Amino acid sequence: MSAHGSIIDCHVHPTAARGDGPAACAAEMLRYADRMGIEWQGLSLGPVFIQQPTEDEIVADNDFIAEMIELHPDRFFGYANLNPNLLFHSLREIDERIANGPFVGIKLWVALCCNHANVDAICERAAELRAPILQHTFFRAGGNLAGESSPADVAALASRHPEVTFIAAHAGLNWERGIRAVADQPNVCVDTCGFDPEAGFTEMAVQWLGAERVLYGSDAAGRSFASQLAKVHGADISDDDKRLILSGNMRRVLAL
Amino acid sequence: MNRTIIDCNANLGSWPFRRTSYNTPEDLLERIGRVGITQAWVTSLDAVVLKNVAAANAPLAEAVAEHDALRAVGTVNPSWPQWERDVAECAELGMIGVRVNPNYQAWLPTDPIFGELLSAAGELGLFVELTVRMTDERHHHPLMMVPPVALGGLLDLCARHQETTIMVANANNAQVLGVARDAAGPLPERLYFEMSHIESVGGVQAVADQIGVEHLLFGTHAPYYYPEAATLKVFDECDFSEAELEALTHGNAEGLLAAR
């Protein structure tokens, strides 16, 4: 094993890192990842978060990530950011970014709730390419945003596409509810990222889903790698379960 | 390495919206001890949503009495009659400070009562902990959504109450940096921020660079949070000098107590 550990962070946005451009951004993300023992970072949503991106904005965003991957193909992998409202463009991006490489998965944020038929079309192509789908999910207090998906939406989508692996990001934030919402859908995993290091989360996720369906992710750079790693390192679960969450499961999802 | 680490933001008791483990003095000390924390300042979780918040103070003092590693921070609500008696009781109970939750107690830090509390606490040698949130607003109970405390006006209060030490707890990067921006220079000497809610990659160091490490206190928000979050952020992710680590982990906290 190399000097940096073997942890896979399945959910990273190279956004808030100091340093402009893909090269400087990559160097900054790797500097901190090295300190935390993180070998691989799954990238999506580059310098700018845009809720309803245009075709040009999608292309620019994915180009930024592609450049980072090209610079460090042994440290970064990518999820192609799509706006499912732009279905034909989304399918073309899948072909250009995933079928032709180097991207390995799909990132869906808050442009369109994943209960929409457009997302089914994206899933059908993802199944052919064996590409996992990282879907932002919240059960937001006071109600979700217009295009925001909940873990229940992902579970319903996943039941129609059993051959695709879905990652319900943030476990819905309101994680006690989110974990329950995906519990009966075996092709849905949750990630640990993007919410406060609230004790009990990882224990409940492992109890309800099995450690095999829990993935370490950070939501860096907006979140700290460290605060999100704490959810795994600090959980009252077995060391074997921690190893699965920190890397074993993602190796399986990506068929590494 | 035997470093003194003081957790300035730990909790005991029950939180009404979630079961918490490690919430007795013995269990908390064991849990934070696993990551090397040697002392903790504790508040009562129950007191956040009690109506008569002061009912939690004597039990908290009693709970920590047998544990040298724990120091109690009482809770007061200055919008209630006779709050002065509660502050005095906290001092008599040997507490080191008093915590307020303006958002759960339905008043604003800009209300005149907060200034009165700052004066009263300062005179009794108690610091005042201003807690801006307890949990992420985005997953609050649907029937009890509590917005965070706004920190506008804080610098004015510090200027008018230089005799009182203020610790802001559970503030996030934007809130801390907002105060630093408003200050447009060094922060008031007796104003401190606790770091449990500081996020982003290398964020604790970035915030320390902005506000001065001498204004930052180590805190976990345990056992509600995994205490590893604080230690991993400070010791692993950031690249503090030894002097900065000494200040952050205990020097600042000890200085705060000595100066009360």
Ligand SMILES: [Zn+2]
């Ligand atoms: Zn994210």
